Amino acid sequence: MKVQVFHIEECPSWEEAGARARQALDGVGLADVAVEFVVIRTRNEAASTAFAGSPTIVVDGEDLFPSDGQTTSLACRVYFTEHGLAGTPTRPQIERALQNHM
Numbered sequence: 757m758k759v760q761v762f763h764i765e766e767c768p769s770w771e772e773a774g775a776r777a778r779q780a781l782d783g784v785g786l787a788d789v790a791v792e793f794v795v796i797r798t799r800n801e802a803a804s805t806a807f808a809g810s811p812t813i814v815v816d817g818e819d820l821f822p823s824d825g826q827t828t829s830l831a832c833r834v835y836f837t838e839h840g841l842a843g844t845p846t847r848p849q850i851e852r853a854l855q856n857h858m
Contacts, residue, residue: 767810769843780850809833
């Protein structure tokens with residue numbers, strides 16, 4: 757399994773998304789899976805990936821939280837959480853999405 761966090765440099769949430777992804781992987785028994793960070797710098801890079809705004813958590817090349825939101829805009833992404841809109845999904849959301857992916 758390959759887990760990546762696609763983000764833009766200016767994103768205030770990419771580090772937290774990576775930390776939560778790491779915690780979620782550990783929580784579902786995938787402690788040996790690394791989290792790779794990928795900086796998206798250009799519209800072409802965004803267009804050639806599963807980028808849907810920063811941060812986008814990608815597993816095996818697919819957005820872990822798929823939507824119609826794939827974009828070439830170098831912009832931040834928001835997620836619907838149980839606490840309202842946020843810059844990253846919660847750890848339980850990531851764990852559920854990982855379990856559904858496995």
